Amino acid sequence: MYLYQTGRQQELSIAEIEALAPSSSLKIVDDQFVAVDQAIRLKHMGGSLKQAFILDELADSSTASIKRRILSIDPTHLFAAEDKKYNFGISCYGLEIADNDINGIALELKKKLKKLDTPRKLRVVPTKNQALSNAQVQHNKLFDRNKGAELVLVKGRDGIIYLAVTTDTQNLDNYTARDMQRPNTDTFVGMLPIKLAQMLINLAKASPEKKGYVLDPFCGLGTVIQECAYAGIAAYGTDISPEMVRASEENLQWFTELKNVPANYTIETGDATSHTWSEPIQAVATEMFLGEPLKSLPSPEKVHELNTQSNQLLTKFLANIHGQIAVGTVLAIATPAWRIHNSFSSVISVDELQQLGYTYASFQHVDSTDLVYIRDNQQTGRRIMVLIKK
Numbered sequence: 001m002y003l004y005q006t007g008r009q010q011e012l013s014i015a016e017i018e019a020l021a022p023s024s025s026l027k028i029v030d031d032q033f034v035a036v037d038q039a040i041r042l043k044h045m046g047g048s049l050k051q052a053f054i055l056d057e058l059a060d061s062s063t064a065s066i067k068r069r070i071l072s073i074d075p076t077h078l079f080a081a082e083d084k085k086y087n088f089g090i091s092c093y094g095l096e097i098a099d100n101d102i103n104g105i106a107l108e109l110k111k112k113l114k115k116l117d118t119p120r121k122l123r124v125v126p127t128k129n130q131a132l133s134n135a136q137v138q139h140n141k142l143f144d145r146n147k148g149a150e151l152v153l154v155k156g157r158d159g160i161i162y163l164a165v166t167t168d169t170q171n172l173d174n175y176t177a178r179d180m181q182r183p184n185t186d187t188f189v190g191m192l193p194i195k196l197a198q199m200l201i202n203l204a205k206a207s208p209e210k211k212g213y214v215l216d217p218f219c220g221l222g223t224v225i226q227e228c229a230y231a232g233i234a235a236y237g238t239d240i241s242p243e244m245v246r247a248s249e250e251n252l253q254w255f256t257e258l259k260n261v262p263a264n265y266t267i268e269t270g271d272a273t274s275h276t277w278s279e280p281i282q283a284v285a286t287e288m289f290l291g292e293p294l295k296s297l298p299s300p301e302k303v304h305e306l307n308t309q310s311n312q313l314l315t316k317f318l319a320n321i322h323g324q325i326a327v328g329t330v331l332a333i334a335t336p337a338w339r340i341h342n343s344f345s346s347v348i349s350v351d352e353l354q355q356l357g358y359t360y361a362s363f364q365h366v367d368s369t370d371l372v373y374i375r376d377n378q379q380t381g382r383r384i385m386v387l388i389k390k
C-alpha cells in the first residue's frame with residue numbers, strides 16, 4: 001500500500017487517482033493523504049505531491065510508542081546499501097508531537113544505526129513545523145534509497161497511524177521550467193497550470209498504449225500538448241487563433257528538443273464548434289476559453305452573460321465533436337467557474353448533456369459534478385467536467 005499526499009484540492013487529486021488506478025481500493029486517510037494499493041508514477045500525476053510506501057499501521061499515537069516503533073525499524077527499508085553516506089529525516093502529519101521530540105527520535109535512530117555491525121554515515125535533516133519541506137526532501141534526495149530516506153507518519157481520521165517511507169516527490173524545479181521557460185507565455189489568455197494539464201490528461205484516461213491522439217480543441221499555447229509529449233502520448237491541438245497555433249508550435253518545438261522527446265503532435269487552426277479533425281481521437285483534454293482576466297468580481301449580470309456565452313460554446317463544441325469520437329471516449333474539460341456568493345456559476349445541466357449524448361464519468365469517492373479548481377484569491381476558477389460519450 002502507498003500513501004499519496006494530495007494537492008490543495010483533494011477532490012480533484014482523488015478523481016485523478018481513481019482514473020489512474022481504477023481497480024485499486026482507495027482509502028481517504030485525512031484531508032491531505034489517501035492510501036492506494038498501487039504504485040502510480042508520480043512524475044505524470046498533477047494532483048499528488050508525494051508518494052510513500054506504507055511499512056506499518058500503528059494503533060497507539062503516544063510519542064513513546066512511535067519512538068519504540070521507529071527505533072525498531074529494519075534499516076533495509078530505509079537505505080539501499082550499508083557503507084554509504086545517507087541523509088534522513090522524519091515528517092509527521094496530524095500527530096501531536098513537538099519538533100524537538102521528532103528530531104530527538106531521529107538522533108536516537110542515527111545512534112542506533114551507527115552501532116550496528118554494518119554502520120552507515122548518517123546525517124539527520126532537521127524537521128521544522130512537524131514535517132520536512134519539499135525542498136529539503138528534494139535537495140537531500142530523501143526519496144532515493146541510495147542517497148537518503150524520509151520517514152512519514154500520518155494520523156488518519158480513524159485514529160490509525162501510518163508509518164511510511166517516501167518513494168517519490170514532485171520535482172518543483174522541473175515544473176517551473178516546463179511552465180515559465182517556454183518561449184511563448186501569455187497571462188492574458190491565462191495559461192493552464194501544468195499540474196492541471198496533467199490532471200486533465202489523466203482524467204481523460206489518455207495513455208501511450210491507446211491508439212489515437214489526445215485532442216485539445218482550445219489548445220492556446222499548447223500546455224496540454226506539451227504534457228502529452230512529456231508522457232509519450234500523441235496529441236492533436238487546434239485553436240481558432242492562427243497566432244496561438246504559431247505560438248504553441250514554437251513552444252512544442254522548444255519542449256521536445258529540450259526534453260528530447262518525440263514530436264508526436266499535430267497543431268492546426270480550427271473553430272472547435274465546426275472543425276473536422278482528421279486524426280483518430282482517443283480522448284479529449286482541454287481548457288475552454290475563460291474570458292478576459294478579472295481583477296474584481298463582475299456584477300451578477302456580467303457573470304450571467306459570461307456564463308451563458310461559455311455554456312453556448314461548450315454546447316456547440318460537444319455537438320460538433322459527438323459524431324467524430326467513439327462511444328466511451330472520455331472528455332476532461334476545464335470550463336470557467338465564476339464565484340457567486342458561496343458557490344459557482346452553473347454549467348449546462350445533466351439533462352442537456354444527456355440530450356447532447358454525454359454522461360458524467362462517475363467516481364466512488366468524489367462528486368463528479370462538483371470538481372472546481374480555484375485559488376483563494378481568484379475570481380474565476382475552473383470547473384472540471386469529466387464526460388463520457390454515450
Ligand SMILES: C[S@@+](CC[C@H](N)C(=O)[O-])C[C@H]1O[C@@H](n2cnc3c(N)ncnc32)[C@H](O)[C@@H]1O
Binds near residue numbers: 221239
Ligand atoms: C484559455 S485559452 C486555452 C489556454 C491553453 N490551455 C494554454 O495552456 O495555453 C482558450 C483558447 O481558446 C481559443 N478559442 C476561443 N474560441 C474558440 C473556438 N471557438 N474554437 C477554438 N478555439 C477557440 C482561444 O484562442 C484561446 O487560445
